[in-house]
Amino acid sequence: MSILPGEALKLTLYFGEHDRHRGRFLSEAVLDLFERRRLAIGILLRGAEGFGAGRRLQTDRLLSLSEDLPLVAVAVDSRERIEAAVPELVETAGDGLLTLERARFAGGDHQPEHEPHEEVKLTVYTGRRERLGRVPAHVGVVAALHRQGVAGATVLLGVDGMATGRRLRARFFAGNAAVPAMTIAVGERERIAAAMDELNGLLERPVATLEAIRVCRRDGRALARPRALADSDAAGLGVWTKLMVYCSERSEHRGHALHLELIRRLRAEGAAGATALRGVWGYHGDHAPHGDRLLALRRHVPIVVPIVDTPSRCERWFEIAAELTGETGLLTSETVPALRIGGPGGHSEGGLRLAGPLP
Protein backbone atom coordinates (compact mmCIF):
# COMPACT_ATOMS: atom_id res chain seq x y z
CA MET A 1 0.00 0.00 0.00
CA SER A 2 1.16 3.57 -0.60
CA ILE A 3 2.05 5.72 2.37
CA LEU A 4 0.89 9.31 2.32
CA PRO A 5 2.91 12.00 4.05
CA GLY A 6 1.21 13.44 7.11
CA GLU A 7 -0.02 12.84 10.63
CA ALA A 8 0.36 9.25 11.80
CA LEU A 9 0.04 7.20 14.94
CA LYS A 10 2.59 4.67 16.18
CA LEU A 11 1.24 1.76 18.17
CA THR A 12 3.63 -0.26 20.33
CA LEU A 13 2.79 -3.44 22.21
CA TYR A 14 5.22 -4.84 24.81
CA PHE A 15 4.62 -8.49 25.68
CA GLY A 16 6.33 -11.88 25.99
CA GLU A 17 7.22 -14.76 23.71
CA HIS A 18 5.08 -17.14 25.80
CA ASP A 19 1.92 -15.02 25.75
CA ARG A 20 -0.95 -16.76 24.01
CA HIS A 21 -4.28 -15.79 22.51
CA ARG A 22 -6.91 -18.49 21.89
CA GLY A 23 -4.43 -21.33 21.67
CA ARG A 24 -1.85 -19.64 19.46
CA PHE A 25 1.07 -17.37 20.08
CA LEU A 26 0.08 -13.76 20.73
CA SER A 27 2.94 -12.59 18.50
CA GLU A 28 1.37 -14.39 15.54
CA ALA A 29 -2.12 -13.15 16.37
CA VAL A 30 -0.90 -9.55 16.60
CA LEU A 31 1.10 -9.66 13.36
CA ASP A 32 -1.85 -11.34 11.60
CA LEU A 33 -4.02 -8.50 12.81
CA PHE A 34 -1.55 -5.93 11.41
CA GLU A 35 -1.50 -7.80 8.10
CA ARG A 36 -5.27 -8.30 7.89
CA ARG A 37 -5.84 -4.59 8.47
CA ARG A 38 -3.13 -3.82 5.92
CA LEU A 39 -1.39 -1.38 8.23
CA ALA A 40 1.35 0.59 6.48
CA ILE A 41 4.12 -0.67 8.78
CA GLY A 42 4.16 -3.65 11.12
CA ILE A 43 7.26 -5.09 12.74
CA LEU A 44 7.98 -7.58 15.52
CA LEU A 45 11.20 -7.23 17.55
CA ARG A 46 12.68 -9.70 20.05
CA GLY A 47 14.38 -8.23 23.13
CA ALA A 48 17.65 -9.45 24.61
CA GLU A 49 16.75 -8.88 28.25
CA GLY A 50 13.90 -7.36 30.20
CA PHE A 51 10.99 -7.63 32.60
CA GLY A 52 7.37 -6.53 32.68
CA ALA A 53 4.73 -5.77 35.31
CA GLY A 54 4.73 -8.68 37.74
CA ARG A 55 6.86 -10.64 35.34
CA ARG A 56 10.13 -12.35 36.03
CA LEU A 57 13.47 -11.42 34.52
CA GLN A 58 14.05 -12.73 31.01
CA THR A 59 17.47 -12.81 29.41
CA ASP A 60 19.23 -14.53 26.54
CA ARG A 61 22.41 -14.78 28.65
CA LEU A 62 21.15 -17.72 30.73
CA LEU A 63 19.66 -20.70 28.95
CA SER A 64 16.91 -21.41 31.47
CA LEU A 65 15.66 -17.78 31.45
CA SER A 66 15.66 -17.40 27.67
CA GLU A 67 12.56 -19.34 26.67
CA ASP A 68 10.19 -16.39 27.12
CA LEU A 69 12.07 -13.32 25.86
CA PRO A 70 10.40 -9.92 25.73
CA LEU A 71 8.76 -8.97 22.42
CA VAL A 72 7.87 -5.57 21.01
CA ALA A 73 5.37 -5.18 18.14
CA VAL A 74 5.21 -1.82 16.36
CA ALA A 75 2.62 -0.64 13.82
CA VAL A 76 2.42 2.76 12.12
CA ASP A 77 -0.36 4.18 9.97
CA SER A 78 -2.74 7.13 9.81
CA ARG A 79 -4.50 8.03 13.06
CA GLU A 80 -7.86 6.76 11.74
CA ARG A 81 -6.52 3.37 10.70
CA ILE A 82 -4.56 2.80 13.92
CA GLU A 83 -7.48 3.91 16.10
CA ALA A 84 -9.78 1.59 14.18
CA ALA A 85 -7.42 -1.34 14.93
CA VAL A 86 -7.06 -0.57 18.65
CA PRO A 87 -10.26 -2.22 20.04
CA GLU A 88 -9.49 -5.52 18.33
CA LEU A 89 -5.87 -5.33 19.42
CA VAL A 90 -6.87 -4.62 23.04
CA GLU A 91 -9.13 -7.67 22.95
CA THR A 92 -6.29 -9.77 21.52
CA ALA A 93 -3.37 -8.44 23.55
CA GLY A 94 -4.45 -9.56 27.03
CA ASP A 95 -2.12 -8.04 29.61
CA GLY A 96 0.56 -6.54 27.39
CA LEU A 97 1.53 -2.87 27.68
CA LEU A 98 0.15 -0.89 24.75
CA THR A 99 1.14 2.69 23.87
CA LEU A 100 0.07 5.14 21.15
CA GLU A 101 2.44 7.91 20.08
CA ARG A 102 2.09 10.76 17.59
CA ALA A 103 4.32 10.62 14.53
CA ARG A 104 4.42 12.03 11.02
CA PHE A 105 5.20 10.22 7.78
CA ALA A 106 8.00 12.25 6.20
CA GLY A 107 7.43 13.68 2.73
CA GLY A 108 5.50 16.48 1.02
CA ASP A 109 4.79 19.23 3.54
CA HIS A 110 6.03 17.08 6.39
CA GLN A 111 9.79 17.58 6.44
CA PRO A 112 12.15 17.47 9.42
CA GLU A 113 12.70 21.24 9.18
CA HIS A 114 8.99 21.76 9.97
CA GLU A 115 9.21 19.81 13.23
CA PRO A 116 8.25 21.99 16.21
CA HIS A 117 11.20 21.06 18.45
CA GLU A 118 14.92 21.39 17.95
CA GLU A 119 15.50 17.68 18.24
CA VAL A 120 13.83 15.01 16.17
CA LYS A 121 13.57 11.24 16.10
CA LEU A 122 13.67 9.85 12.58
CA THR A 123 12.75 6.20 11.97
CA VAL A 124 13.52 4.73 8.54
CA TYR A 125 11.93 1.41 7.54
CA THR A 126 13.74 -0.81 5.03
CA GLY A 127 13.71 -4.45 3.99
CA ARG A 128 16.82 -6.40 4.91
CA ARG A 129 17.13 -7.63 1.32
CA GLU A 130 16.95 -4.06 0.10
CA ARG A 131 20.36 -2.82 -0.94
CA LEU A 132 22.01 0.54 -1.44
CA GLY A 133 24.74 -0.09 -3.96
CA ARG A 134 26.93 -2.80 -2.45
CA VAL A 135 25.72 -2.62 1.14
CA PRO A 136 22.42 -3.50 2.87
CA ALA A 137 20.03 -0.52 2.80
CA HIS A 138 20.14 -0.05 6.59
CA VAL A 139 23.96 0.19 6.55
CA GLY A 140 23.72 2.85 3.82
CA VAL A 141 21.06 4.71 5.83
CA VAL A 142 23.26 4.70 8.96
CA ALA A 143 26.26 5.92 6.92
CA ALA A 144 24.21 8.88 5.64
CA LEU A 145 23.02 9.72 9.18
CA HIS A 146 26.59 9.53 10.50
CA ARG A 147 27.91 11.72 7.67
CA GLN A 148 25.37 14.40 8.54
CA GLY A 149 26.36 14.41 12.21
CA VAL A 150 23.11 12.97 13.57
CA ALA A 151 23.64 12.14 17.30
CA GLY A 152 22.93 8.42 17.08
CA ALA A 153 21.34 5.69 14.98
CA THR A 154 20.42 2.07 15.73
CA VAL A 155 19.19 -0.60 13.32
CA LEU A 156 16.70 -3.06 14.84
CA LEU A 157 16.01 -6.14 12.76
CA GLY A 158 12.48 -7.51 12.84
CA VAL A 159 11.70 -11.22 13.26
CA ASP A 160 8.35 -10.78 11.50
CA GLY A 161 6.49 -7.93 9.89
CA MET A 162 5.44 -5.99 6.85
CA ALA A 163 8.13 -4.10 4.95
CA THR A 164 7.24 -2.48 1.66
CA GLY A 165 3.72 -3.93 1.92
CA ARG A 166 4.57 -7.63 2.12
CA ARG A 167 4.51 -9.87 5.21
CA LEU A 168 7.96 -11.33 5.72
CA ARG A 169 8.75 -13.71 8.51
CA ALA A 170 12.16 -14.77 9.70
CA ARG A 171 12.38 -18.56 9.59
CA PHE A 172 15.02 -20.88 10.90
CA PHE A 173 16.13 -22.21 7.52
CA ALA A 174 14.96 -19.41 5.25
CA GLY A 175 18.13 -17.33 5.46
CA ASN A 176 16.03 -14.54 6.99
CA ALA A 177 16.96 -12.41 4.00
CA ALA A 178 13.74 -10.47 3.65
CA VAL A 179 12.76 -9.51 7.20
CA PRO A 180 12.04 -5.81 7.79
CA ALA A 181 14.44 -3.51 9.64
CA MET A 182 13.89 -0.19 11.40
CA THR A 183 16.65 2.40 11.79
CA ILE A 184 16.01 4.79 14.69
CA ALA A 185 17.99 8.04 14.59
CA VAL A 186 18.01 10.93 17.02
CA GLY A 187 19.49 14.37 16.41
CA GLU A 188 19.15 18.08 15.76
CA ARG A 189 16.38 19.06 13.35
CA GLU A 190 18.75 20.59 10.76
CA ARG A 191 21.03 17.54 10.72
CA ILE A 192 18.07 15.17 10.43
CA ALA A 193 16.79 17.33 7.55
CA ALA A 194 20.13 17.13 5.77
CA ALA A 195 20.21 13.34 6.28
CA MET A 196 16.63 13.05 4.98
CA ASP A 197 17.63 14.99 1.83
CA GLU A 198 20.46 12.55 1.28
CA LEU A 199 18.16 9.55 1.87
CA ASN A 200 15.61 10.90 -0.62
CA GLY A 201 18.36 10.74 -3.21
CA LEU A 202 19.54 7.28 -2.16
CA LEU A 203 16.38 5.24 -1.51
CA GLU A 204 13.77 4.70 -4.17
CA ARG A 205 10.80 5.48 -1.91
CA PRO A 206 11.99 6.05 1.63
CA VAL A 207 9.45 5.18 4.32
CA ALA A 208 10.25 7.31 7.36
CA THR A 209 8.49 8.80 10.36
CA LEU A 210 9.32 11.87 12.44
CA GLU A 211 8.65 12.20 16.18
CA ALA A 212 9.25 14.93 18.74
CA ILE A 213 11.85 14.06 21.39
CA ARG A 214 14.16 15.72 23.87
CA VAL A 215 17.84 14.75 24.16
CA CYS A 216 18.60 14.67 27.89
CA ARG A 217 22.15 13.31 27.97
CA ARG A 218 24.72 12.71 25.28
CA ASP A 219 28.20 11.26 25.82
CA GLY A 220 28.30 12.24 29.48
CA ARG A 221 26.94 15.75 28.99
CA ALA A 222 23.72 16.68 30.80
CA LEU A 223 21.59 18.63 28.30
CA ALA A 224 18.01 18.62 29.61
CA ARG A 225 15.51 16.90 31.88
CA PRO A 226 12.34 15.19 30.64
CA ARG A 227 9.39 17.56 30.25
CA ALA A 228 7.80 18.22 33.63
CA LEU A 229 4.28 16.87 33.09
CA ALA A 230 1.34 16.12 35.31
CA ASP A 231 0.15 12.51 35.13
CA SER A 232 -2.92 13.65 33.19
CA ASP A 233 -3.79 16.49 30.82
CA ALA A 234 -6.33 19.30 31.34
CA ALA A 235 -9.17 17.01 30.23
CA GLY A 236 -8.11 14.31 32.70
CA LEU A 237 -6.62 12.00 30.07
CA GLY A 238 -3.49 10.13 31.15
CA VAL A 239 -0.08 11.23 29.90
CA TRP A 240 3.06 9.10 30.08
CA THR A 241 6.77 9.58 29.55
CA LYS A 242 9.01 7.31 27.51
CA LEU A 243 12.74 7.37 28.26
CA MET A 244 15.08 5.78 25.76
CA VAL A 245 18.70 4.83 26.47
CA TYR A 246 20.91 4.27 23.42
CA CYS A 247 24.25 2.62 24.12
CA SER A 248 26.31 -0.30 22.89
CA GLU A 249 26.95 -3.85 24.07
CA ARG A 250 30.37 -2.54 25.13
CA SER A 251 29.15 0.52 27.06
CA GLU A 252 30.03 0.22 30.72
CA HIS A 253 29.17 1.84 34.01
CA ARG A 254 31.75 1.11 36.73
CA GLY A 255 32.80 -2.15 35.10
CA HIS A 256 29.24 -3.41 34.47
CA ALA A 257 27.52 -3.61 31.09
CA LEU A 258 25.43 -0.42 30.96
CA HIS A 259 22.18 -1.94 29.65
CA LEU A 260 22.28 -4.93 32.05
CA GLU A 261 22.94 -2.64 35.02
CA LEU A 262 20.06 -0.40 33.89
CA ILE A 263 17.62 -3.33 33.69
CA ARG A 264 18.86 -4.68 37.06
CA ARG A 265 18.50 -1.32 38.84
CA LEU A 266 15.05 -0.60 37.36
CA ARG A 267 13.82 -4.05 38.38
CA ALA A 268 15.26 -3.74 41.89
CA GLU A 269 13.62 -0.32 42.38
CA GLY A 270 10.21 -1.58 41.26
CA ALA A 271 9.82 -0.13 37.76
CA ALA A 272 6.83 -1.44 35.79
CA GLY A 273 9.04 -2.82 33.05
CA ALA A 274 11.95 -2.29 30.68
CA THR A 275 13.21 -4.06 27.58
CA ALA A 276 16.70 -4.06 26.08
CA LEU A 277 16.64 -4.39 22.28
CA ARG A 278 19.84 -5.40 20.53
CA GLY A 279 20.53 -3.73 17.20
CA VAL A 280 22.59 -5.14 14.34
CA TRP A 281 24.34 -1.94 13.28
CA GLY A 282 24.59 1.66 14.47
CA TYR A 283 26.46 4.25 16.51
CA HIS A 284 25.96 6.87 19.17
CA GLY A 285 27.98 9.99 19.84
CA ASP A 286 31.44 10.15 18.38
CA HIS A 287 31.84 6.45 17.55
CA ALA A 288 31.96 5.21 13.96
CA PRO A 289 29.06 2.90 12.93
CA HIS A 290 29.66 -0.60 14.30
CA GLY A 291 28.25 -4.10 14.52
CA ASP A 292 29.55 -7.59 15.24
CA ARG A 293 32.73 -8.65 13.48
CA LEU A 294 33.49 -12.06 12.06
CA LEU A 295 35.65 -14.20 14.38
CA ALA A 296 35.49 -11.65 17.21
CA LEU A 297 34.10 -13.26 20.38
CA ARG A 298 33.08 -9.98 21.99
CA ARG A 299 29.89 -8.44 20.64
CA HIS A 300 29.94 -4.86 19.41
CA VAL A 301 26.32 -4.12 18.52
CA PRO A 302 24.21 -1.14 19.61
CA ILE A 303 21.50 -1.48 22.29
CA VAL A 304 18.28 0.49 22.84
CA VAL A 305 16.32 0.38 26.11
CA PRO A 306 12.83 1.98 26.16
CA ILE A 307 11.25 2.64 29.58
CA VAL A 308 7.59 3.78 29.77
CA ASP A 309 5.87 5.02 32.95
CA THR A 310 3.91 7.93 34.42
CA PRO A 311 5.80 11.26 34.34
CA SER A 312 6.08 11.28 38.14
CA ARG A 313 7.53 7.75 38.33
CA CYS A 314 9.78 8.44 35.34
CA GLU A 315 11.52 11.13 37.43
CA ARG A 316 13.08 8.29 39.44
CA TRP A 317 13.87 6.15 36.40
CA PHE A 318 15.44 9.23 34.80
CA GLU A 319 17.79 9.66 37.81
CA ILE A 320 18.92 6.04 37.42
CA ALA A 321 19.33 6.30 33.64
CA ALA A 322 21.16 9.64 33.96
CA GLU A 323 23.57 8.17 36.52
CA LEU A 324 24.34 5.16 34.31
CA THR A 325 24.79 7.31 31.19
CA GLY A 326 27.13 9.60 33.16
CA GLU A 327 30.03 8.87 30.84
CA THR A 328 28.63 7.40 27.64
CA GLY A 329 25.37 6.79 25.80
CA LEU A 330 22.41 8.84 24.70
CA LEU A 331 19.34 9.42 26.89
CA THR A 332 16.15 10.89 25.40
CA SER A 333 12.60 11.51 26.60
CA GLU A 334 9.30 11.53 24.72
CA THR A 335 5.66 12.07 25.64
CA VAL A 336 3.23 9.16 25.29
CA PRO A 337 -0.37 10.44 24.92
CA ALA A 338 -2.14 7.07 25.43
CA LEU A 339 -1.32 3.86 27.24
CA ARG A 340 -3.03 0.72 28.46
CA ILE A 341 -1.85 -2.02 30.79
CA GLY A 342 -4.18 -5.00 30.71
CA GLY A 343 -4.66 -7.86 33.12
CA PRO A 344 -5.18 -7.78 36.89
CA GLY A 345 -4.08 -4.48 38.38
CA GLY A 346 -3.89 -2.95 34.94
CA HIS A 347 -5.21 0.48 34.16
CA SER A 348 -5.95 2.71 31.22
CA GLU A 349 -6.96 6.14 32.50
CA GLY A 350 -8.74 7.87 29.67
CA GLY A 351 -8.91 4.56 27.80
CA LEU A 352 -6.79 4.78 24.68
CA ARG A 353 -8.02 8.22 23.79
CA LEU A 354 -5.10 10.49 22.98
CA ALA A 355 -4.27 13.15 25.53
CA GLY A 356 -4.23 16.59 23.93
CA PRO A 357 -1.11 17.79 22.14
CA LEU A 358 1.03 19.55 24.71
CA PRO A 359 2.21 23.11 24.11
Next chain:
Amino acid sequence: MTAPAWVALALLGGGAALARFLLDAALAERVAGPFPAGTLAVNLSGSILLGVVAGAALHGVALTIVASGGLGSYTTFSTWMFESHRLGEAGRASLLWLNVGLSLLAGLAALSLGHWLGGAL
Protein backbone atom coordinates in the same frame (compact mmCIF):
# COMPACT_ATOMS: atom_id res chain seq x y z
CA MET B 1 19.08 -53.83 30.18
CA THR B 2 15.50 -55.02 30.53
CA ALA B 3 12.40 -53.17 29.33
CA PRO B 4 11.55 -51.89 32.84
CA ALA B 5 15.13 -50.63 33.13
CA TRP B 6 14.80 -48.64 29.87
CA VAL B 7 11.55 -47.14 31.14
CA ALA B 8 13.15 -46.24 34.48
CA LEU B 9 16.09 -44.65 32.65
CA ALA B 10 13.77 -42.54 30.48
CA LEU B 11 11.58 -41.49 33.42
CA LEU B 12 14.47 -40.58 35.69
CA GLY B 13 16.20 -38.76 32.84
CA GLY B 14 13.09 -36.72 32.07
CA GLY B 15 12.45 -35.92 35.73
CA ALA B 16 16.07 -34.89 36.25
CA ALA B 17 15.99 -32.56 33.21
CA LEU B 18 12.88 -30.95 34.66
CA ALA B 19 14.51 -30.59 38.10
CA ARG B 20 17.55 -28.97 36.50
CA PHE B 21 15.44 -26.49 34.55
CA LEU B 22 13.36 -25.49 37.59
CA LEU B 23 16.33 -25.15 39.99
CA ASP B 24 18.45 -23.27 37.43
CA ALA B 25 15.65 -20.84 36.53
CA ALA B 26 14.71 -20.18 40.16
CA LEU B 27 18.32 -19.52 41.19
CA ALA B 28 19.25 -17.49 38.11
CA GLU B 29 16.29 -15.22 38.66
CA ARG B 30 17.13 -14.64 42.33
CA VAL B 31 20.81 -13.94 41.71
CA ALA B 32 20.11 -11.84 38.56
CA GLY B 33 23.79 -10.86 38.25
CA PRO B 34 25.94 -11.56 35.22
CA PHE B 35 27.41 -14.77 36.71
CA PRO B 36 25.54 -17.96 35.68
CA ALA B 37 25.08 -19.20 39.26
CA GLY B 38 22.13 -21.45 38.44
CA THR B 39 24.11 -23.71 36.13
CA LEU B 40 27.03 -23.83 38.59
CA ALA B 41 24.66 -24.87 41.40
CA VAL B 42 23.15 -27.58 39.23
CA ASN B 43 26.52 -28.96 38.16
CA LEU B 44 27.94 -28.90 41.71
CA SER B 45 24.90 -30.55 43.28
CA GLY B 46 24.95 -33.14 40.49
CA SER B 47 28.63 -33.82 41.16
CA ILE B 48 28.00 -34.36 44.88
CA LEU B 49 25.16 -36.79 44.08
CA LEU B 50 27.24 -38.71 41.55
CA GLY B 51 30.01 -38.87 44.16
CA VAL B 52 27.53 -40.31 46.66
CA VAL B 53 26.34 -42.89 44.12
CA ALA B 54 29.90 -43.89 43.27
CA GLY B 55 30.98 -43.84 46.93
CA ALA B 56 28.05 -46.03 47.90
CA ALA B 57 29.33 -48.51 45.28
CA LEU B 58 26.06 -48.65 43.36
CA HIS B 59 26.64 -50.92 40.35
CA GLY B 60 25.07 -52.61 37.37
CA VAL B 61 21.78 -51.48 35.88
CA ALA B 62 21.00 -49.34 38.96
CA LEU B 63 24.21 -47.36 38.39
CA THR B 64 23.34 -46.84 34.70
CA ILE B 65 19.84 -45.63 35.51
CA VAL B 66 20.89 -43.25 38.30
CA ALA B 67 24.23 -42.02 36.93
CA SER B 68 23.66 -41.92 33.16
CA GLY B 69 19.90 -41.37 33.12
CA GLY B 70 19.36 -39.20 36.19
CA LEU B 71 22.55 -37.26 36.85
CA GLY B 72 23.58 -37.30 33.19
CA SER B 73 20.55 -35.29 32.22
CA TYR B 74 20.55 -33.24 35.43
CA THR B 75 24.03 -31.78 34.99
CA THR B 76 24.95 -29.90 31.84
CA PHE B 77 28.25 -29.42 30.08
CA SER B 78 26.83 -27.63 27.03
CA THR B 79 25.01 -24.97 29.08
CA TRP B 80 28.21 -24.38 31.05
CA MET B 81 30.03 -23.76 27.75
CA PHE B 82 27.14 -21.72 26.28
CA GLU B 83 26.97 -19.34 29.23
CA SER B 84 30.78 -19.02 29.37
CA HIS B 85 30.71 -18.08 25.69
CA ARG B 86 28.00 -15.49 26.37
CA LEU B 87 30.22 -13.95 29.08
CA GLY B 88 32.98 -13.68 26.47
CA GLU B 89 30.56 -12.03 24.03
CA ALA B 90 29.71 -9.48 26.69
CA GLY B 91 33.41 -8.78 27.24
CA ARG B 92 33.42 -10.26 30.77
CA ALA B 93 36.69 -12.18 30.35
CA SER B 94 37.38 -12.45 34.10
CA LEU B 95 33.90 -13.87 34.77
CA LEU B 96 34.33 -16.27 31.84
CA TRP B 97 37.50 -17.74 33.34
CA LEU B 98 36.01 -17.71 36.84
CA ASN B 99 33.05 -19.70 35.53
CA VAL B 100 35.31 -22.21 33.78
CA GLY B 101 37.86 -22.49 36.64
CA LEU B 102 35.44 -22.50 39.55
CA SER B 103 33.25 -25.15 37.93
CA LEU B 104 36.28 -27.41 37.42
CA LEU B 105 37.83 -27.04 40.87
CA ALA B 106 34.63 -26.91 42.90
CA GLY B 107 33.22 -29.74 40.75
CA LEU B 108 36.13 -32.02 41.67
CA ALA B 109 35.83 -31.01 45.33
CA ALA B 110 32.07 -31.68 45.24
CA LEU B 111 32.60 -35.12 43.75
CA SER B 112 35.19 -35.96 46.43
CA LEU B 113 32.82 -34.79 49.16
CA GLY B 114 30.02 -36.89 47.71
CA HIS B 115 32.30 -39.89 47.40
CA TRP B 116 33.25 -39.60 51.06
CA LEU B 117 29.59 -39.21 52.08
CA GLY B 118 28.59 -42.20 49.94
CA GLY B 119 31.33 -44.31 51.47
CA ALA B 120 30.16 -43.39 54.96
CA LEU B 121 26.62 -44.58 54.22
